[in-house]
Amino acid sequence: MADDTLEREGKQEVGKSLKPLRCRFHETEVYQIFCKDCKDFMCFQCIGQIHHKHELSQVQDADEAIRTQMCGLLLENKYAEHLNSLSDKVLDKEKELVQDEQSLKREIRTSVDKMKQNIDRAEKRLLSVLRNAIESYQISLQEQKTNINNLQTEIAILEVDKLPEYNLNNIINIISEMKVYSATCDKIINHPKPSFKPTMEFSIGNLFLSDENLEDDVSALPSCSDISIQTDLSEDSDIEWFDAEDMKEDDLIESSSDEVTDQIDEFPINFQLKQDIKLVKKIVPISEKDAWIISNRKLLKIVDHSLQEEVYAQNVDDIVDLKDGCVLILRSEYSFIMKLLPNRRLVRFADVGIMYTYPSYNPYCICLKDDIIVTYNWSTTGNKTHGYTSRNHIIWMNTNGIVTESSLFSKNVWKQPCSVQNLESGVCVLYRADYESNLCSIELLEAKSDKCNQLYCFKGIFGLTPHRNFECKGICVDKAGNIIVSDYRHHSVYILDKELKYKKTLFDARNGLDKPAAICVFNNHLWVADGNQIFIFNYDCEEIS
Known part of the structure; x- marks a missing residue:
């Protein structure tokens, strides 16, 4: 019971x-x-x-x-079938979650590696900028010290009793120089010291849940719907791979989960070169932050907006950068164009000079467009009294160094080619137009003609006699075929149309330009060399057109 x-x-x-x-x-x-x-x-x-x-x-x-x-x-037995189905779904999701974790781990590690690399690049750039700034300051101090010593020597030989006998202009110059050196010393002494301010306003990224596969049932994942992970290096962190002391070397760095970028990418960008660089003759960007430059006939390289110490080649007059990473080097005293390989070995590329005639034709400038290389060879005879004769030889070849076309022509004038650009309508050439000065002219030549007849000519735009004021150190061409010109005397960069007519001024002294020289367009950015510094401006040819 x-x-x-x-x-x-x-x-x-x-x-x-x-x-x-x-x-x-x-x-x-x-x-x-x-x-x-x-x-x-x-x-x-x-x-x-x-x-x-x-x-x-x-x-x-x-x-x-x-x-x-x-x-x-x-x-x-319906409950068993239904619950087994649910169990299978949970198991599948569990496997998928493990795979997602591994995938996200790889993405996080990749992002962190990029961050580390960017920090290393930022350190090198900052140290290079500091070194250049200190060198510039030291050179200024040394120059002032030399000037003061020379003035002391000059004054020491003067005798008070013989002052009436000395030339008055010499006395005025001495007193004036003393005042100038005094003012200059005050500026140097009060010159602000270099300082460093670490910036740590950056984060690696966010981990978030996508709700694209969730149903309307809000109770599906009540404990996971607000999962959010963010690593902010501006706060205290226990991350083993990052030392807080290393963050002091960072400067204006910001990153995301997709890529790492510098805040320095806010345009325009401006960075300094070495103090002894007075003029950049050629600039060829190869990425957003890297470029080849020619200064003092030396081939140098900019990496991450910082000039490297290495000299890649000497006695260089012009270059073009090939797609395979090689650089063609032109030297006006040699008939051979040389090729600089990625391993820094120099080899012969092609013979472009006519050396067994009088006068010999030597290469002066080179350009590359659509895998077509154009070189402009030149020689001159005569003198100022009896007149000059310029002999010109333009050569077209492919990137293997095989000549496809050439043109020989002469003109009874002294005009030295400085830069050449290959256009659809012809060949645009920057000439130094005067043997005794640095005045320039720009001509568009009919490339299909054996004589390369002149189609259009530009000589300048400022003043009543613009051809007497036009001094140019660089030209380049954008994707739309417009010619961009650096006006050395008028501190400006402006744009010409396909007939070499002035369209508009792009940048001038109001943008910080003083002596703009070599220029080049790369990926909607305009690189402008100005003395011992380089500007990078945003440039959209479609807006100009």
Whole structure:
């Protein structure tokens, strides 16, 4: 009898729910309604949201329907099929989560590696900028010291009793120089010292959950819906691979999960070269932050907006950069164009000079467009009294050094080619037009003609006699075929159309230009060399057109 009672009580316990009848959609509500259409339970808040116009009843009044539903699940074994399906989905998601973790780990490590590399580059750039600034300051101090010593020597030989005998202009010059040196010394002494301010306003990235695969059921992942991870290096961190002391070497660095960028990329960019560089004859960008330059007939390289110490070649007059990373080097005293390989070995590329005639034709400038190399060879005879004769030889060749076309022509004038640009309509040439001065002219030559007849000519735009004021150190061509000119005397860079007519001024002294020289367009950026510094401006040829 007692055993029957215990068995009956045990069966009754199975039917009891130990969990409160809380609504799975509204945690503060309890189940009070049963939907006969959906065969589901609900609270009062669910009625207007999901079960509108359904046949409803109180949970207590649906005892038979609920038990019938459970009976069907048990007899037909439907619950096992449904739960097994759910279990399989969870297992699949678990495997997918492991794969996602590995993938995200790789992305995070890649981003961190980029950050480390960028910090190293920033350190090298900052140290280079500091070295250049200190060298410039030291040179100024040394020059002032030399000037003072020379003036002391000059004054020491003067005798007070013989002052009336000395030339008055000499005395005025000495007193004037003393005042100049005094003012200059005050400026040098009060010159601001170099300083460093570390900036740590950057983050590696964010890890977030995408909700594209989630259903409308807000309870699907209640514990994960607000997961967000951000690594901010401006705050305290326990990350082992980053030392807080290293952050002091960082300067204006900001990164994201996609790429690492410098805040220095806010245009225009301006950076200093060495103090002894007075003029950059040629600049050839090879990336957003790297470029080849020619100064003092030396081939130098800019890496990450910083001039490197190495000299890659001597006695260089012009260059072009090939797609394979090699550089063609032109030297006006040699007939051979040389090729600088990536391993810094110099080899012969092509013979372009006519050396066995009088006078010999030597290469003076070179350009590259659409895998066509153009060299301009030149020689001159005569003198100022009897006049000059310029002999010109323009050569077209492919990137293998094979000549495809050439043109020989002469003109009874002294005009030395300084830069050549290959256009669809012809060859645009910057000439030094005067043997005794640095005046320049620009001509567009008909490339299809054996004589290379002149199509258009530009000599300058400022003043009543612009041809007497035009001094240019660099030209380049944008994608639209416009010619960009640096005006050395008027501190400006302006643009010409395809007929060499002035269109508009791009940049001038208001943008910080003083003596603009070599220029080049690269990826919608205009590089301008100005003395011992370089500017990089945003430039969109489509807006100009």
